[in-house]
Amino acid sequence: MNRFRRLRQNQAIRRLVQETEISPKDLIYPIFVIEGENIKEPVESMPGVYRYSIDKIDEILEEVDKSGISGILLFGVPAHKDSVGSEAYNENGVTQRAIRYIKAKYPNMLVIADICLCEYTSHGHCGLISGNEILNDETLPLLAKAALTNVQAGADMVAPSDMMDGDVAAIRKILDDNGFINTPIMGYSAKYCSKYYSPFRDAAGSAPEFGDRKTYQMDFHNGNEGMREIANDIEMGADIVMVKPALAYLDIIRAAKDMFNVPIAAYNVSGEYSMVKAAAINGWINERDIVMENLTAMKRAGAKIIITYHALDMAKWLKEE
Ligand code: PBG
Numbered sequence: 589m590n591r592f593r594r595l596r597q598n599q600a601i602r603r604l605v606q607e608t609e610i611s612p613k614d615l616i617y618p619i620f621v622i623e624g625e626n627i628k629e630p631v632e633s634m635p636g637v638y639r640y641s642i643d644k645i646d647e648i649l650e651e652v653d654k655s656g657i658s659g660i661l662l663f664g665v666p667a668h669k670d671s672v673g674s675e676a677y678n679e680n681g682v683t684q685r686a687i688r689y690i691k692a693k694y695p696n697m698l699v700i701a702d703i704c705l706c707e708y709t710s711h712g713h714c715g716l717i718s719g720n721e722i723l724n725d726e727t728l729p730l731l732a733k734a735a736l737t738n739v740q741a742g743a744d745m746v747a748p749s750d751m752m753d754g755d756v757a758a759i760r761k762i763l764d765d766n767g768f769i770n771t772p773i774m775g776y777s778a779k780y781c782s783k784y785y786s787p788f789r790d791a792a793g794s795a796p797e798f799g800d801r802k803t804y805q806m807d808f809h810n811g812n813e814g815m816r817e818i819a820n821d822i823e824m825g826a827d828i829v830m831v832k833p834a835l836a837y838l839d840i841i842r843a844a845k846d847m848f849n850v851p852i853a854a855y856n857v858s859g860e861y862s863m864v865k866a867a868a869i870n871g872w873i874n875e876r877d878i879v880m881e882n883l884t885a886m887k888r889a890g891a892k893i894i895i896t897y898h899a900l901d902m903a904k905w906l907k908e909e
């Protein structure tokens with residue numbers, strides 16, 4: 589008889605044959621930086637997540653610094669929004685100033701700037717609009733400028749999350765033209781139109797004022813199309829490609845891993861985080877065990893990099909193991 593239980597009989601043997609290893613090095617922690625002073629504001633729908641003004645951001649950066657995780661993904665919450673998202677590409681915008689501050693004080697911290705317009709537009713869409721239409725090509729130069737100003741401020745990497753066609757190419761070109769040939773781009777390549785982003789839109793105040801994001805973000809019925817999106821991002825110069833969300837999309841992560849030879853990131857998004865936190869707070873699940881299982885599943889599916897609001901907790905738990 590085949591006895592699979594031989595290799596499960598005690599922890600010493602189990603750890604010897606363990607196939608998937610997850611490390612703090614794999615983790616990226618998203619941070620929301622808000623315009624203003626003396627602000628540490630809880631995000632209601634994401635227990636444990638806060639918006640920080642620049643003067644209060646050290647509190648969380650010191651934790652990141654000690655944690656052993658690989659870096660942060662920065663989102664901005666501006667004081668002023670307009671129809672063209674001006675603050676996204678203002679060289680003194682909230683992320684640009686935050687990045688200058690962070691890189692001066694923590695020069696070795698990997699800072700990734702999320703690039704999009706939705707946090708900065710009055711209408712909450714990720715691109716310019718004309719009536720009810722979200723414009724593609726007209727949006728590209730603004731995304732490129734947003735990327736450039738954040739890189740000029742010191743961002744180590746940019747991650748366009750807009751889902752406009754051609755975004756990665758436009759950003760690669762402006763960075764190269766300005767001498768930033770070594771700044772990597774992480775594409776939000778297979779980004780699905782998902783209700784799992786709802787808590788994030790609370791956090792960033794970026795919910796669309798009309799309609800939805802279905803004309804630019806992907807339809808969750810489609811797997812093959814995700815591979816075409818990823819192939820295109822790689823062709824346009826993406827150094828890392830992302831699948832987002834993660835948990836309901838492990839098949840997409842696995843397919844991408846099998847098909848492409850570039851590092852794959854999984855974004856364990858806000859709604860996935862909030863569901864776990866809500867159940868944990870109610871005592872219905874064990875948070876630590878569930879998070880371990882969830883993040884390990886993303887790694888097992890083929891993600892090298894995991895962007896997660898659990899990153900700091902996870903790093904602590906991994907050290908305790
Ligand atoms: C902005 C952006 C979103 C997320 C990352 N960048 C929201 C959206 O597309 O509506 C989602 C992150 C999360 O839910 O944790 N384009």
Ligand code: ZN
Nearest residue numbers: 704705706714
């Ligand atoms: Zn957006």
